[in-house]
Amino acid sequence: MIGNARNVAIAVALAIVLGALAIVDVVRDPHRPVDRALVPGFADQQLAWDHGETLVHDRTGWHAHSGALLDAAAVDAVVTTLRGARWQRRAAREVAGAIGPQLHVGDTSLAIGQPLAGTEQVWIVRDDAALLVDGWVARALAVQPWQLHVRHPFADAGASDVTLVEGLRTIDLVGHPPKYLHRWIDPVLSAALDDALRAIEILGPGGTAAPARAPQSITLIHGAARTTLAELGPCAGHPEWIAVTGVVDGCVGESAWRSIAATARVIDSPDGVDLRPLPIAAIGIRFADGELALGKAPHVTLGGTTSAVEPAEVTALLAALATRGERADVPTGSATTLVVHTADGDLTLAAYQPDVVVRSEDQVAIRIAPAAYATIVRGASAYRVRTLWAEDPTTIVGLVVDRAVYERGAVLGEWSATTTPAAVEAYVAAIAHARALEASPPTSFAIAHHVEIRVASPDGRREIHALDVGAPIPAGCPARLGGAPVLVARELCSPP
Numbered sequence: 001m002i003g004n005a006r007n008v009a010i011a012v013a014l015a016i017v018l019g020a021l022a023i024v025d026v027v028r029d030p031h032r033p034v035d036r037a038l039v040p041g042f043a044d045q046q047l048a049w050d051h052g053e054t055l056v057h058d059r060t061g062w063h064a065h066s067g068a069l070l071d072a073a074a075v076d077a078v079v080t081t082l083r084g085a086r087w088q089r090r091a092a093r094e095v096a097g098a099i100g101p102q103l104h105v106g107d108t109s110l111a112i113g114q115p116l117a118g119t120e121q122v123w124i125v126r127d128d129a130a131l132l133v134d135g136w137v138a139r140a141l142a143v144q145p146w147q148l149h150v151r152h153p154f155a156d157a158g159a160s161d162v163t164l165v166e167g168l169r170t171i172d173l174v175g176h177p178p179k180y181l182h183r184w185i186d187p188v189l190s191a192a193l194d195d196a197l198r199a200i201e202i203l204g205p206g207g208t209a210a211p212a213r214a215p216q217s218i219t220l221i222h223g224a225a226r227t228t229l230a231e232l233g234p235c236a237g238h239p240e241w242i243a244v245t246g247v248v249d250g251c252v253g254e255s256a257w258r259s260i261a262a263t264a265r266v267i268d269s270p271d272g273v274d275l276r277p278l279p280i281a282a283i284g285i286r287f288a289d290g291e292l293a294l295g296k297a298p299h300v301t302l303g304g305t306t307s308a309v310e311p312a313e314v315t316a317l318l319a320a321l322a323t324r325g326e327r328a329d330v331p332t333g334s335a336t337t338l339v340v341h342t343a344d345g346d347l348t349l350a351a352y353q354p355d356v357v358v359r360s361e362d363q364v365a366i367r368i369a370p371a372a373y374a375t376i377v378r379g380a381s382a383y384r385v386r387t388l389w390a391e392d393p394t395t396i397v398g399l400v401v402d403r404a405v406y407e408r409g410a411v412l413g414e415w416s417a418t419t420t421p422a423a424v425e426a427y428v429a430a431i432a433h434a435r436a437l438e439a440s441p442p443t444s445f446a447i448a449h450h451v452e453i454r455v456a457s458p459d460g461r462r463e464i465h466a467l468d469v470g471a472p473i474p475a476g477c478p479a480r481l482g483g484a485p486v487l488v489a490r491e492l493c494s495p496p
Contacts, residue, residue: 038085038110038126038133045106047078053145069150069227069247074143081140087131088121096123096130101142112142146205149248153227157197160222164264167215171264175344177279180267183362184274193263200229200257202250208233208243216261217246231257270327275366277349277357277376278321284341285317290380292317300383303443307484308385317383320375325368328356336377351377381440388434388481388488389465391455396428398454401495423496428453430491434467437476441487445470445478451495469493 044057054065055075062075082105096113103110113123113130122138123130162173171180173193178185197218217230228246235241235251242257244250266272285292290302298309321340335350335358348360355373358365368376399406399415406424407416415421431453447468455463469492470478477493479486 036086036088038087038124038131038137039082039105039108042082042105044079045108046104047082048104049143049145050102051145053148055148064148066145067247068145068148068249069153070148071150074148077140078143078148081137085133085137087124087133089132091123091130091132093125093128093130096125099125103141110141112138144205146202146248146250149202149250151202152198152200153202153229153247154197154200154218154220156220156222156227158194160220160227162193162197163219163221164260165217166261166264169268171268173267177274179362180272183272183364184279185267186272186274187276187279189263189267189272193260193267196256196260196263200252200260202248202252203241204235204238204251206232206243206245206249206251207236216257218260273327273362273364275325275327275364276322277325277359277366277368278340278347280342280344280347282318282321282340282342285380286339286341287380288336292380292383300380302381302384302440305443305485307481307486309383310386313383313386316375320368320372323368323372325357325366325372328365328367330358330363330365331356338376349376381438384436385481385486386436388436388467388486390434391432391453391465392457393429393432395455395457396432396453397456398452399424399428399495400450400452400454402449406496418496420496427491427494427496430489431467434465434488434492436486436488439475439487441476441478441485442473443485445485447480448493449495451492467492469495 046054046056048054052066053068055062055070056065057063061072062070062079064070096111098114100112102112109125109127111125113125115122115135116132120135121132122135124133124138124141125131159176161175162171162178164171164173173180173185173190177187178190197220211233215231215233217228220227229244229248229252230246232243232245234254235243238251240254241251242254244252244257283294285294290300292298292300292309292314294314298311298314299306300309331352333352335352338349338351340347340349350358350360351373352358355370356365356367357373357376394412397408404417406418409415413421413425415424418424431451448471449469450466451469452464452466455461455465467488468480469488472490472493476487477490479488479492
C-alpha cells in the first residue's frame with residue numbers, strides 16, 4: 001500500500017510539473033514567429049525628436065510643429081525606415097552603451113545607442129530593450145531639424161512674385177514676366193535672379209555669432225502662400241555662411257545670398273529695363289489697315305474679309321517685336337500705332353520714324369534696327385497669305401477649267417481634249433506655284449472661271465487645288481481662294 005501511495009504521489013507531482021511546462025509553452029511558444037519590426041504596427045504616429053522638432057500627420061500630409069516647410073523626400077526617408085526597419089538581435093538595455101539622439105514614435109521611444117564593434121550595425125534602445133539594427137536605420141532616424149526641412153526654399157522662383165529688402169531698399173517684382181516700378185525687367189536679369197534664388201540651399205543648422213549690419217530678407221509670393229527668409233548674420237562656426245530664419249532656419253552660402261542683392265541692384269538701375277518692343281506674348285495685333293489674329297489658327301482680317309496668313313511673314317514680325325534695342329528719348333510728332341492684344345489686356349506701341357518704338361504701358365522708348373522697324377510698321381496686309389500652294393508642275397495630272405477637263409498624257413507636254421497642249425502646259429506651269437501679290441485685291445468682282453488642278457505626286461499624295469478667277473485688272477488677277485479674295489498673277493485670269 002505504501003508503495004502504491006508513493007507511486008501515486010510521484011505521478012501527481014509529474015502531472016503538476018508537466019502542466020506548468022504546458023502553461024509556459026502556451027505563453028512562450030518557441031514556434032510562434034517573433035515580430036522583429038522596430039516599430040510594430042507603425043501607422044504615421046506623431047514623430048518627436050529630442051532636438052525639439054515634432055512632425056504630425058493629417059489628411060494633407062506631414063507638418064512640422066515649428067511651422068517650417070518640410071522636405072518631402074527627407075520625411076519620406078524617415079517614415080519608410082520606420083515602416084520597414086527590422087532588428088536582428090535583442091539584449092539588455094545596458095548593452096547599447098551611451099545613448100544619443102532620441103525619437104518618440106507615438107508611445108514608443110527609440111534612442112540611438114553605440115555601434116557593435118567590427119560591424120555595420122548599431123544598437124537602438126526601444127523602451128527597455130536594446131535592439132541591433134543595420135547602421136542605415138540609425139542614420140535615417142538620427143536626423144537634425146534642418147535636414148527635415150526644405151533645402152531649397154526658393155525652388156519656385158520664376159513662378160512667384162518677389163520682394164527683396166536690403167537695409168532701407170525694397171524691390172518688388174510683380175507679374176510674369178516680372179515688372180519693377182511698372183517697368184518690364186530685362187529677361188536676362190530676370191532669369192539670372194530666378195537662377196540665384198533657386199540656388200539658395202540650406203547647408204547646415206542655424207545660429208549666428210553677430211547680428212547683420214544691413215540685413216537682407218527675401219519673400220516669394222505664390223498666390224496666398226508666402227516664402228520668406230531673413231538674414232540674421234554670419235553663421236556660427238562658418239564665417240563663409242549666412243544664418244537665416246523664416247520658413248526654415250539654417251545657414252546658406254554667403255556668396256549665393258549676396259548675388260541675389262547684386263542682381264536686384266542692377267534691376268533697380270536704368271539698365272534693368274526690358275528693351276524689347278514687346279516683352280510679353282501677343283494673341284493679336286490691330287494695325288491701321290486691319291487685324292492680325294495669332295494663336296492656333298492665325299488669320300488676318302482686312303476690310304471685313306478674313307484670310308489665312310503667310311507664316312514666314314508672321315514669324316518675321318514676332319522676331320522684330322522681340323528684337324532688343326537701346327534706350328532712346330521719347331520722340332515728338334506723329335507715330336504709327338499698333339495695339340497688341342495680350343492675355344493681360346491691350347498694349348499700345350507707338351512707332352516714330354525712323355527707328356524708335358515707345359511702349360504705352362511703361363513709356364519706355366527703344367531704338368531698334370531699321371529692318372526690324374520696317375517690319376513692325378508695314379501693316380496687316382503684309383501678313384495675308386502669299387503662297388497659295390507650291391507644286392511640281394510635272395505632278396499635276398489634270399486641269400479643270402469650268403466644265404473642260406484636260407488630262408496629262410504619257411509624254412510630258414501632252415494633254416487630252418485640246419488642240420493647243422502647249423497653252424495648257426504653260427498655264428499649268430504658271431498655276432503650279434500660285435502666290436498672292438502684295439497689292440490688296442478688290443472685295444467685289446465677277447467670277448469668270450473656276451479652275452482646279454489635280455495633283456498626283458510620286459509618294460502617293462493626291463490633292464486638288466481650286467481657284468475662282470475674275471477678269472484681269474492692271475494690278476493683277478482678282479481671285480477667290482476658299483471665298484477669300486486674293487490678287488494673283490495676271491496670266492492666271494486667262495486659262496486655256
